[in-house]
Amino acid sequence: MxxxxxxxxxxxxxxxxxxxxxxxxxxxxxxxxxxxxxxxxxxxxxxxxxxxxxxxxxxxxxxxxxxxxxxxxxxxxxxxxxxxxxxxxxxxxxxxxxxxxxxxxxxxxxxxxxxxxxxxxxxxxxxxxxxxxxxxxxxxxxxxxxxxxxxxxxxxxQFSATWLGRKIGNWYLDVQVAPDRCVRCGECVRLCPMDNIHLGEKSAVMGDHCLHCLACLHGCPHQSITVRGRVVLKEDQYRHPGVTVQELER
Ligand SMILES: Cc1cc2nc3c(=O)[nH]c(=O)nc-3n(C[C@H](O)[C@H](O)[C@H](O)COP(=O)(O)O)c2cc1C
The missing domain is CATH 3.40.50.360 (Flavodoxin domain)
Structure with a gap:
């Protein structure tokens, strides 16, 4: 297997x-x-x-x-x-x-x-x-x-593997939900491998055990996940052309 x-x-x-x-x-x-x-x-x-x-x-x-x-x-x-x-x-x-x-x-x-x-x-x-x-x-x-x-x-x-290196890496890959852009479609919830996102009353809400894997950032159909506060472009979201969104869901 x-x-x-x-x-x-x-x-x-x-x-x-x-x-x-x-x-x-x-x-x-x-x-x-x-x-x-x-x-x-x-x-x-x-x-x-x-x-x-x-x-x-x-x-x-x-x-x-x-x-x-x-x-x-x-x-x-x-x-x-x-x-x-x-x-x-x-x-x-x-x-x-x-x-x-x-x-x-x-x-x-x-x-x-x-x-x-x-x-x-x-x-x-x-x-x-x-x-x-x-x-x-x-x-x-x-x-x-x-x-x-x-x-x-x-x-x-070597630096990336240290505590400080990881801290900086996690800051660099800090993803957050932009509540004003979120339409509560739930795709980020389905994609998050850590089960760290749930649907709140007005928008998706992130928990506190993010892996910084960027599944939500790349997979959000409305570009409602930001990285260090920056909205990403649809054209910059990546998915391998041979794989469907459903296959990547948790
Ligand atoms: C948190 C994080 C850390 C990464 N670190 C590295 C790295 O150290 N070296 C590298 O070449 N790519 C790095 N990448 C890129 C991924 O390893 C690469 O895009 C990988 O093929 C993604 O695989 P997936 O599409 O199966 O998720 C990193 C990506 C993420 C999200």
Whole structure:
């Protein structure tokens, strides 16, 4: 089984292509009810957050039982940098008596660019490399290969992983509902992987355990979610072209 986390579809599209090629299934980490993971091979596909494993994926690994002797592999999608992500994953799996056998970082499209600028013009050609990655992963999984990507140890990656680095990152990706723009359609509620948004009397309301994953920012049909107070453009909202909104809902 391939377990994935995805807010704008890069990781989901990759997981789906890989599952189709392997004849395996996909399951969202936010929808997995079973505490025991399935399969002789367990795939983990998720985005890089701050050069590391997203907090909810870390929690998923900690709180689930991996099948004994399972071949565990991972694909981490990102914009360009993956920092210490596989070291963290190795550590988390090691604590459970498992081992990460094979991993690849997959630079695709950075959905966080929306927090920095407008009129981005996402280069969808970057997604063309998916097929080659899937072929390589299929080959690895079928032959139970062992291989890892190098850690990208830069000063920025080290700083991003510190308490202060995360604080600044979270400020940078600070999303809020703009009550005057919100029409209470509920899409952000359905998209939030943390169940952190509910519909108040006049508008959607955010709770206090935001993952800063930007699912709501990219997915709001009315651009009613702001980043550091800035309204984003419809053209800058990103979703992988091969994935539907419904597939990304919680
Ligand atoms: C909170 C946050 C942190 C991110 N950190 C990084 C990063 O450190 N390096 C990078 O290259 N991309 C980073 N990104 C971009 C995503 O990793 C990238 O767009 C990913 O493919 C999104 O996957 P998804 O569409 O499956 O959600 C970050 C995005 C978010 C929302």
């Amino acid at each position: 391939i377990y994935y986390f995805s807010t704008t579809g890069n990781s989901l599209a990759l997981a789906q292509k890989l599952a189709a090629a392997l004849g395996d299934g996909v399951c969202s980490v936010t929808r997995t009810k079973e505490k025991n993971l399935e399969g002789p091979a367990v795939g983990l596909v998720f985005p890089v957050y701050y050069g590391d494993v997203p907090a909810n994926v870390q929690e998923f690994v900690r709180s689930h039982a991996f099948p004994e002797d399972a071949y565990v592999y991972a694909l981490a999608t990102c914009g360009s940098t993956w920092g210490r992500i596989f070291r963290t994953l190795q550590q988390l799996l090691g604590e459970k008596g498992c081992r990460l056998a094979w991993s690849r970082a997959v630079p695709l499209i950075a959905n966080s660019t929306i927090c920095m600028k407008s009129h981005i013009g996402y280069d969808l050609k970057k997604l063309d490399k998916e097929d080659a990655v899937v072929r390589e992963a299929v080959e690895a999984v079928k032959n139970r290969k062992e291989d890892h990507y190098q850690e990208q140890d830069s000063l920025l990656a």
